[in-house]
Amino acid sequence: MNFIPNDKEPVYLQIIKYFKQQIVIGEFKPGDIIPSRREMAVNIKVNPNTVQKAYKEMEDMEIIKTVRNHQSTITNDEILLSKLKEDLINQSLEVFIENMKAIKVEKEELIKIINEKY
Known part of the structure; x- marks a missing residue:
């Protein structure tokens, strides 16, 4: 498990984001069994209540x-799962765009930079 919590946001939100990312990249597939709450807490060295909150x-x-x-599983709802990628993209873009506006980067300049860097 490649989860390393940071101090920027609550750990339970980071756990949720981690699961969403793992689903989007195909590490977790529909119907997969995920670690128990205790197992997850031990693996990532956080309080079990934090994991419980994320799972809830x-x-x-x-x-x-x-x-x-029984252990928890990833949903089989394909529509919900496909929406996860869109949600992650939109969340990242909102933060990115806010940061670019804060330093007054014009849209055209930003598009040029993205085209060069990506």
Whole structure:
């Protein structure tokens, strides 16, 4: 597991973002069993309550499903899963665009830079 928490945002949100990214890049597939809450907490060295909060939120978003005492799995809802990539792109773009506006980078200049760098 390649998760390293940072101090910029709450860890439970970072866990959710990590799962979304892993789903988008295909590391987690529909129906895959994910680590238990305790196992995840031990692996990433955080409080189990933090992982519980992230998993609960992902359940509310229907990204994962938990049936009684079984381990949680990634949803099989293809529409929801395909929307995850769009959501991640939009979130990143909003932050990026805000940062560029803050330093007064014009749209045309920004497009030119992106074309050169990407």
